[in-house]
Amino acid sequence: MRETIPLTRSLDLGGLRYDGSELILTLPLAPNVNDKGCAFGGSMACLTTLTGWGLLRLALGEQQQPADLYIQDQQTKYVAPAWAKMYSRCSWTEAEKSEFLRNFARRGKARAGVSISCTSDDIEVCKMDARFVALRPGTSKAA
Amino acid sequence: MRETIPLTRSLDLGGLRYDGSELILTLPLAPNVNDKGCAFGGSMACLTTLTGWGLLRLALGEQQQPADLYIQDQQTKYVAPAWAKMYSRCSWTEAEKSEFLRNFARRGKARAGVSISCTSDDIEVCKMDARFVALRPGTSKAA
Numbered sequence: 001m002r003e004t005i006p007l008t009r010s011l012d013l014g015g016l017r018y019d020g021s022e023l024i025l026t027l028p029l030a031p032n033v034n035d036k037g038c039a040f041g042g043s044m045a046c047l048t049t050l051t052g053w054g055l056l057r058l059a060l061g062e063q064q065q066p067a068d069l070y071i072q073d074q075q076t077k078y079v080a081p082a083w084a085k086m087y088s089r090c091s092w093t094e095a096e097k098s099e100f101l102r103n104f105a106r107r108g109k110a111r112a113g114v115s116i117s118c119t120s121d122d123i124e125v126c127k128m129d130a131r132f133v134a135l136r137p138g139t140s141k142a143a
Numbered sequence: 144m145r146e147t148i149p150l151t152r153s154l155d156l157g158g159l160r161y162d163g164s165e166l167i168l169t170l171p172l173a174p175n176v177n178d179k180g181c182a183f184g185g186s187m188a189c190l191t192t193l194t195g196w197g198l199l200r201l202a203l204g205e206q207q208q209p210a211d212l213y214i215q216d217q218q219t220k221y222v223a224p225a226w227a228k229m230y231s232r233c234s235w236t237e238a239e240k241s242e243f244l245r246n247f248a249r250r251g252k253a254r255a256g257v258s259i260s261c262t263s264d265d266i267e268v269c270k271m272d273a274r275f276v277a278l279r280p281g282t283s284k285a286a
């Protein structure tokens with residue numbers, strides 16, 4: 001991500017763990033601070049978007065499936081301000097992962113909805129529900 | 144914003160127009176590109192968040208009202224990929240603006256829901272519905 005999405009370097013996005021079914025990414029506070037000294041809501045939306053996107057991207061990579069993966073829509077609730085480093089988690093079940101990959105292999109297109117939770121100082125600070133679509137390169141959403 | 148929210152400098156956020164009831168902000172594509180060469184969805188969420196936040200912030204500033212303004216929740220639909228500079232617009236009616244400012248002056252707390260639309264090459268690329276809350280400094284959401 002840090003190679004292909006330059007903003008992730010400004011965010012100082014970090015990867016913490018991936019075990020095949022859960023991805024955890026992190027953001028430090030300093031580059032993502034707002035006028036109030038806590039984390040900018042847009043930074044949190046970037047972090048949670050990238051966590052959901054990354055989980056699906058990694059699954060497609062495991063199958064050596066070239067794919068363009070787009071976010072379609074998301075809903076985010078900002079539960080509390082974040083005053084420290086942020087940890088964002090997204091997971092899915094083996095059944096959800098298999099269905100997504102099977103649909104993509106069969107039809108060259110697959111959708112998945114995932115939930116992402118972001119914590120800071122062990123408090124949940126925001127949660128996002130997001131839907132993504134994977135398309136074979138060349139069958140892009142729009143030219 | 145460029146002074147107090149450092150990420151806005153990485154996004155290269157620009158201000159285009161404010162007329163008291165509508166705010167238009169812009170983002171260039173280059174620093175906000177993704178792995179597919181179009182705009183990163185997180186950058187678009189930052190842009191639309193800042194446009195809604197900025198409109199309310201400017202209104203509070205016009206009344207010389209010190210306030211902490213937080214996003215509470217948002218829903219975003221990514222309608223099409225953005226392949227060029229992005230323009231984000233948010234407006235409200237005089238009645239909506241007056242009610243928000245009146246509530247804030249009276250109670251030291253006010254909420255407002257606004258819609259933000261983002262275009263690129265004259266095509267709508269994403270739309271966000273967002274709710275914000277303004278609080279008097281010191282009565283913050285959380286310590």
